[in-house]
Amino acid sequence: MATLEEMRKELDVIDGQITSLYEKRMEICAEVADYKIKNGRKVFDRTRENEKLAAVAAGMSTEFNKKGIKELFEQIMSMSRKLQYQRLTDAGALGKLPFIGLDKLDMEGVRVVFQGVEGANNQAAMEQYFGKDVNYFHVAAFRDAMEAIEEGSADYAVLPIENSSAGAVVQVYDLLVEFENYIVGETVLPIRHMLAGVKGTTLSSIERVYSHPQGLMQTSRYLDAHAGWQQISIANTAVAAKKMLEDKDVTQAAVCNEYAANLYGLDILARNINDETDNSTRFIIVTNQKVFLKNASKISICFEVPHESGSLYHLLSHFIYNDLNMTKIESRPVEGRSWEYRFFVDFEGNMADPAVKNAIRGLREEAMNLKILGNY
Numbered sequence: 001m002a003t004l005e006e007m008r009k010e011l012d013v014i015d016g017q018i019t020s021l022y023e024k025r026m027e028i029c030a031e032v033a034d035y036k037i038k039n040g041r042k043v044f045d046r047t048r049e050n051e052k053l054a055a056v057a058a059g060m061s062t063e064f065n066k067k068g069i070k071e072l073f074e075q076i077m078s079m080s081r082k083l084q085y086q087r088l089t090d091a092g093a094l095g096k097l098p099f100i101g102l103d104k105l106d107m108e109g110v111r112v113v114f115q116g117v118e119g120a121n122n123q124a125a126m127e128q129y130f131g132k133d134v135n136y137f138h139v140a141a142f143r144d145a146m147e148a149i150e151e152g153s154a155d156y157a158v159l160p161i162e163n164s165s166a167g168a169v170v171q172v173y174d175l176l177v178e179f180e181n182y183i184v185g186e187t188v189l190p191i192r193h194m195l196a197g198v199k200g201t202t203l204s205s206i207e208r209v210y211s212h213p214q215g216l217m218q219t220s221r222y223l224d225a226h227a228g229w230q231q232i233s234i235a236n237t238a239v240a241a242k243k244m245l246e247d248k249d250v251t252q253a254a255v256c257n258e259y260a261a262n263l264y265g266l267d268i269l270a271r272n273i274n275d276e277t278d279n280s281t282r283f284i285i286v287t288n289q290k291v292f293l294k295n296a297s298k299i300s301i302c303f304e305v306p307h308e309s310g311s312l313y314h315l316l317s318h319f320i321y322n323d324l325n326m327t328k329i330e331s332r333p334v335e336g337r338s339w340e341y342r343f344f345v346d347f348e349g350n351m352a353d354p355a356v357k358n359a360i361r362g363l364r365e366e367a368m369n370l371k372i373l374g375n376y
């Protein structure tokens with residue numbers, strides 16, 4: 001029997017042949033790219049790839065090798081596509097950006113919409129982004145806010161997209177697909193619960209505490225430590241704060257944010273009473289214009305993947321290969337197609353950057369229904 005050293009020498013010879021054949025193959029792929037640029041052909045040809053995989057598998061004698069050679073050729077053709085996309089980018093064959101780059105967002109005299117009532121966290125997020133003097137109105141549902149910007153009655157909408165402990169606000173994800181509106185900014189608001197009451201209220205005068213069920217739940221450790229306090233659920237934290245002002249009753253208090261407490265002129269009796277100290281919500285700023293800031297550094301996209309094994313893996317390789325840092329991935333069911341998913345990906349980058357253009361080009365050809373949700 002051959003020694004390990006002898007077998008390794010044999011492997012080295014074979015690997016040498018494979019590597020030089022790989023280089024030769026990639027040189028031809030570069031010529032294919034030039035041909036495709038000249039003739040306006042797409043890089044990705046699924047039929048040709050499937051034929052190739054079947055052909056290489058047919059040449060194998062065992063099931064194990066059939067599977068292995070297919071995986072190997074999937075990778076080889078994926079590298080071939082990436083080389084071709086790069087040549088397209090270098091040749092300036094990417095076409096015009098579908099988005100218009102701006103130096104800064106138009107903030108002069110704009111009208112902003114948020115969902116909820118006066119004093120809601122959504123309003124606090126809006127003021128954090130647009131300032132206190134902003135011209136605004138509020139609506140009952142997220143969909144109403146999307147419709148308001150689509151039809152132009154508002155220039156921007158402020159919508160919650162993700163909470164650090166509760167996760168994604170899934171309705172907003174779905175609305176971003178449904179409407180032709182785009183994300184142009186984001187702002188993160190720390191969610192801190194306060195115990196607030198009308199002037200004269202003290203911890204010992206309180207008998208009842210009002211808040212949204214989430215507000216009561218997120219502060220249960222603090223509230224439960226006061227055995228004599230009855231906890232009562234109400235529509236939301238801002239409504240609880242408003243009730244304190246209306247009732248002027250020192251036997252009751254509200255769990256609400258500082259913004260609502262100030263808005264309704266309440267005294268804060270205890271600050272930051274949430275069980276989780278690090279609780280914050282990320283809000284997006286949405287408009288109906290296809291614009292992006294020239295100094296934007298984060299891109300949100302969504303796409304559907306073909307229902308085949310390895311398809312998400314291949315799509316995500318466009319980020320890795322172009323050295324783009326993915327910061328978030330979320331999936332949602334595709335309406336009307338049970339057990340099929342749409343993926344939402346956030347990654348670092350600017351649309352004018354060649355690496356980003358390159359990745360988007362690859363994704364656009366290989367994924368289904370790619371949509372750029374915004375660069376901000």
Ligand SMILES: O=C(O)C(=O)C[C@]1(C(=O)O)C=C[C@@H](O)C=C1
Nearest residue numbers: 032043044045048049077080081
């Ligand atoms: O045959 C082509 O059109 C190629 O671009 C070459 C190649 C390959 O590497 O074999 C690469 C991408 C296509 O999706 C199909 C095949």
